[in-house]
Amino acid sequence: MTRYILKRLLMLIPVIIGVVFIVFTIERLSPNDPIRSVLGDMASQEEVDAMRNEMGLNDPFFVQFFNYAKGIVTKFDFGVSYVDRQPVVEMIKNRFPITLELAIFSTILAGLLGIPLGIISAVKQYSLLDNVCSVLALVFLAIPEFWLALMLIIVFSLHLKVLPASGWYGIRYMILPIIATGTGCVAGIMRTTRSNMLEVIRQDYIRTARAKGLKENVIIYKHALRNALIPVITLMGLQFGKELGGVFVIETIFAIPGIGKMLVDACSIKNIPVVQGGVIFIAVAFGIVNLIVDIVYGYIDPRIFASYKRKAKKR
Amino acid sequence: MNEEKIKHKGPFAEFWHRLKKNKLSLVGLGILVFFIIIAIFADRIAPYGYAEQHLDKTFLLPCKEFLLGTDNLGRDIFSRIVYGSRVSLKIGFISILLAITAGGVLGCISGFYGGVAETIIMRIMDMMMAIPNVLMAIVIASVLGTGVSNLIIAIGISSIPSFARIVRASILSIRDLEYVEAARLSCCSDFRIISKHILPNIMAPVIVQATLSLGLAILSASGLSFLGLGVQAPIPEWGAMLAAGRSYMSSYWHLVVFPGCAIVLVVLGVNMFGDGLRDALDPRMKG
Numbered sequence: 001m002t003r004y005i006l007k008r009l010l011m012l013i014p015v016i017i018g019v020v021f022i023v024f025t026i027e028r029l030s031p032n033d034p035i036r037s038v039l040g041d042m043a044s045q046e047e048v049d050a051m052r053n054e055m056g057l058n059d060p061f062f063v064q065f066f067n068y069a070k071g072i073v074t075k076f077d078f079g080v081s082y083v084d085r086q087p088v089v090e091m092i093k094n095r096f097p098i099t100l101e102l103a104i105f106s107t108i109l110a111g112l113l114g115i116p117l118g119i120i121s122a123v124k125q126y127s128l129l130d131n132v133c134s135v136l137a138l139v140f141l142a143i144p145e146f147w148l149a150l151m152l153i154i155v156f157s158l159h160l161k162v163l164p165a166s167g168w169y170g171i172r173y174m175i176l177p178i179i180a181t182g183t184g185c186v187a188g189i190m191r192t193t194r195s196n197m198l199e200v201i202r203q204d205y206i207r208t209a210r211a212k213g214l215k216e217n218v219i220i221y222k223h224a225l226r227n228a229l230i231p232v233i234t235l236m237g238l239q240f241g242k243e244l245g246g247v248f249v250i251e252t253i254f255a256i257p258g259i260g261k262m263l264v265d266a267c268s269i270k271n272i273p274v275v276q277g278g279v280i281f282i283a284v285a286f287g288i289v290n291l292i293v294d295i296v297y298g299y300i301d302p303r304i305f306a307s308y309k310r311k312a313k314k315r
Numbered sequence: 316m317n318e319e320k321i322k323h324k325g326p327f328a329e330f331w332h333r334l335k336k337n338k339l340s341l342v343g344l345g346i347l348v349f350f351i352i353i354a355i356f357a358d359r360i361a362p363y364g365y366a367e368q369h370l371d372k373t374f375l376l377p378c379k380e381f382l383l384g385t386d387n388l389g390r391d392i393f394s395r396i397v398y399g400s401r402v403s404l405k406i407g408f409i410s411i412l413l414a415i416t417a418g419g420v421l422g423c424i425s426g427f428y429g430g431v432a433e434t435i436i437m438r439i440m441d442m443m444m445a446i447p448n449v450l451m452a453i454v455i456a457s458v459l460g461t462g463v464s465n466l467i468i469a470i471g472i473s474s475i476p477s478f479a480r481i482v483r484a485s486i487l488s489i490r491d492l493e494y495v496e497a498a499r500l501s502c503c504s505d506f507r508i509i510s511k512h513i514l515p516n517i518m519a520p521v522i523v524q525a526t527l528s529l530g531l532a533i534l535s536a537s538g539l540s541f542l543g544l545g546v547q548a549p550i551p552e553w554g555a556m557l558a559a560g561r562s563y564m565s566s567y568w569h570l571v572v573f574p575g576c577a578i579v580l581v582v583l584g585v586n587m588f589g590d591g592l593r594d595a596l597d598p599r600m601k602g
Contacts, residue, residue, distance in 0.1 A: 141586060144582075263453065
């Protein structure tokens with residue numbers, strides 16, 4: 001198992017190097033001078049030139065890339081923000097906990113609602129509840145989360161005045177953003193749980209369990225659910241990974257100082273070091289979440305671990 | 316009724332027959348066609364021009380003269396939504412077309428030839444997939460600058476990897492089948508084998524992926540425009556309309572409700588149609 005995790009972590013390295021290179025290249029393709037865009041039109045050409053020199057933007061492309069990569073590897077230095085010269089690592093460190101909270105809570109919401117609804121829909125297929133849930137899931141998957149956020153603000157903040165519409169200072173501030181990000185995930189998870197449950201409960205071993213005279217609850221929750229959960233866990237992991245990267249629009253609407261808002265702000269003024277650092281951080285987080293998901297598989301379905309061991313022995 | 320015709324009409328009729336059984340997907344197709352018609356005839360359907368201002372009639376609630384009310388510059392929201400369908404559908408269709416073409420070529424090369432080309436292409440795709448789609452689109456859009464065509468490029472590029480993967484995987488599954496071997500033995504060129512023998516047989520998953528990606532593309536386009544990284548005023552993009560209406564939504568709800576409904580309706584239609592297509596074209600792919 002440790003070998004497997006180590007191998008996966010090693011496999012992340014080339015991907016990260018590639019991501020650094022891709023982002024670095026894309027950012028250098030910009031037709032406009034980023035320094036000009038950060039300093040504004042009022043700045044004199046001398047100021048712009050001085051800052052370009054300071055940030056090393058006049059060096060050849062590969063020298064810039066090499067210096068950047070060297071900074072990351074040797075000093076864990078992702079450069080400084082063009083705007084206030086704050087180190088990018090510090091910025092990410094300050095903002096990540098907030099994004100993490102949002103991601104954890106909305107994933108929990110999605111799992112707590114989506115999985116039971118999916119199970120019930122599958123068990124009572126074609127019932128009224130199943131039909132209502134399926135239609136609602138389709139509709140919620142089509143709703144852009146930023147529009148849902150606006151509607152929630154109109155109803156709960158502007159008219160009922162029960163919940164705040166911006167900031168991130170405590171539980172009350174979290175409710176609307178969590179609902180706005182989580183609802184789409186609830187729908188996705190519900191649909192995946194339902195379709196997988198439907199597939200599993202038609203299999204022979206479930207019929208065997210019924211024939212043994214087991215209680216329906218035991219059959220569903222102990223025998224069927226474990227096999228049906230694997231794709232659901234994948235989906236939840238994917239969602240969680242995406243949310244770790246910041247829910248760009250939601251964080252912007254609710255003025256939540258997380259990674260997503262940082263990236264959107266940085267993108268709109270071409271604050272390149274922040275964009276680069278943020279994207280690399282997200283890619284790493286995404287990779288690690290995927291690895292954790294694969295490990296969780298093993299605990300839900302022991303056959304997966306067994307097959308790793310067999311492969312390792314063959315070698 | 317159609318049973319006899321099916322026997323003579325071949326695969327498309329059979330597919331249509333299966334699709335017809337799925338009521339939801341027909342509704343979805345209907346919604347999609349409805350919006351396509353609106354987009355084509357936008358200038359006839361819309362009572363006003365999309366940039367036409369009525370400065371004495373700002374912030375009107377829905378009424379007879381202005382079906383869905385007017386915005387802060389007195390522009391008719393209904394007309395702007397109608398014209399907006401052109402922008403959203405255009406961005407959605409062209410960006411997916413771009414992604415299919417590029418992803419298809421890359422997928423064909425890596426699936427058909429294998430070897431070094433496959434390794435390089437697929438590793439690059441892995442790297443692109445390590446960055447979430449929306450983030451990729453945001454980064455590319457911010458570098459290219461705002462505008463419809465840049466938005467199309469940004470969304471198109473960020474959806475390339477999923478198509479490259481699907482095409483490659485499908486080609487791998489049929490590359491060594493007998494009929495491909497036979498085509499090779501009869502001295503067909505590689506291009507002919509790929510275009511005449513392989514591509515028609517892997518279209519099903521690609522079409523399904525394309526439909527489902529179309530919904531996502533429309534959502535991303537409106538999201539990016541909402542953030543100010545996409546389509547700019549006065550072009551009536553639904554996401555941009557929401558962003559503009561946001562400042563006034565405390566007193567005028569209609570500015571943000573209707574453009575959002577349009578997005579929901581289109582994406583709902585596309586998704587419902589996509590689900591039906593998936594069931595009709597490829598019963599094994601369930602999700």
